Amino acid sequence: MNVSAPIMGEGSAAREPGGSVLTMKDCEARFEQPGQEPYVAVRGIDLAADVGTFTSVVGPTGCGKSTILNMAAGLLKPASGAVDVNGQRLRGINTTAGYLFQQDALLPWKSALDNVALALRYSGTPRRAARNKAIDWLDRVGLKHFADRYPAQLSGGQRRRVAMAQMWIKQPQLILMDEPFSALDAQTRLIMQSELLGLWSTIGGSVLFVTHDLDEAVAMSDEIVVLSAGPASHVAGRFHVSIDRPRNLLDVKQTEAYRETYDQVWECLKAEVIKTQEKNASA
Numbered sequence: 379m380n381v382s383a384p385i386m387g388e389g390s391a392a393r394e395p396g397g398s399v400l401t402m403k404d405c406e407a408r409f410e411q412p413g414q415e416p417y418v419a420v421r422g423i424d425l426a427a428d429v430g431t432f433t434s435v436v437g438p439t440g441c442g443k444s445t446i447l448n449m450a451a452g453l454l455k456p457a458s459g460a461v462d463v464n465g466q467r468l469r470g471i472n473t474t475a476g477y478l479f480q481q482d483a484l485l486p487w488k489s490a491l492d493n494v495a496l497a498l499r500y501s502g503t504p505r506r507a508a509r510n511k512a513i514d515w516l517d518r519v520g521l522k523h524f525a526d527r528y529p530a531q532l533s534g535g536q537r538r539r540v541a542m543a544q545m546w547i548k549q550p551q552l553i554l555m556d557e558p559f560s561a562l563d564a565q566t567r568l569i570m571q572s573e574l575l576g577l578w579s580t581i582g583g584s585v586l587f588v589t590h591d592l593d594e595a596v597a598m599s600d601e602i603v604v605l606s607a608g609p610a611s612h613v614a615g616r617f618h619v620s621i622d623r624p625r626n627l628l629d630v631k632q633t634e635a636y637r638e639t640y641d642q643v644w645e646c647l648k649a650e651v652i653k654t655q656e657k658n659a660s661a
């Protein structure tokens with residue numbers, strides 16, 4: 379991993395505000411438990427991923443962040459409420475979305491190039507066209523010279539870049555990310571966060587980003603949604619992040635706007651973290 383890679387800023391050309399790619403209305407998610415009442419993970423969730431907006435979902439551990447993302451992805455059907463994509467009820471997998479999860483989903487027996495091209499091959503793009511696009515995408519994520527490497531021959535940050543290229547090659551309207559950088563060391567993480575913002579600014583689309591890390595949420599987002607302690611977790615607070623873009627992630631934490639936003643969100647999140655601790659202690 380080249381940790382001396384420049385920290386890219388991001389522009390705003392491709393981000394046009396207006397409308398929602400995804401809306402969740404009054405959504406509840408339940409899980410069956412043998413011999414017990416179903417476990418209500420989240421209840422009454424209203425959430426929107428607006429066009430050109432980076433929205434983060436934060437909350438105490440186990441509150442239902444991934445559950446919400448799974449409903450947005452169409453991997454989990456809400457027990458009640460509605461998930462709409464571009465105004466249409468979501469039935470089945472959300473094909474307008476690209477995904478980036480904590481764990482690599484790269485095929486170990488395929489090269490970086492083939493892994494990236496695979497996303498297009500699955501949707502019927504001819505082999506040569508898919509490979510040409512994959513080469514372009516590997517170049518965009520700084521891996522032009524690593525196209526023939528297998529996942530095991532890449533660093534953690536490089537594998538994340540391959541996964542980002544794989545996600546973006548289909549130009550999804552909505553990007554769903556669940557702790558995508560949490561397994562990386564702090565420096566690599568910062569570089570990947572910056573590269574994500576840089577790519578997003580040129581490509582556009584909406585981002586729904588789940589993280590444990592409030593620093594990351596404030597530095598990256600336009601909107602932050604705080605979930606309450608579970609069970610039946612609900613939205614405890616919504617915050618707009620009015621830090622100018624492009625953002626230099628090396629310096630953003632020194633700004634007044636960052637500190638003010640962080641403090642406001644933390645006040646809300648802290649109360650939910652304490653509730654979770656108390657619940658866990660008395661369980």
Ligand SMILES: Nc1ncnc2c1ncn2[C@@H]1O[C@H](COP(=O)(O)OP(=O)(O)OP(=O)(O)O)[C@@H](O)[C@H]1O
Nearest residue numbers: 409410417419438439440441442443444445446608
């Ligand atoms: N398939 C399942 N069956 C039963 N319970 C589940 C299932 N999936 C999640 N849960 C429960 O639902 C709650 C929410 O889980 P979820 O993974 O969405 O939380 P999270 O906020 O993403 O957690 P973390 O912060 O630890 O990553 C948890 O209490 C979890 O144990």
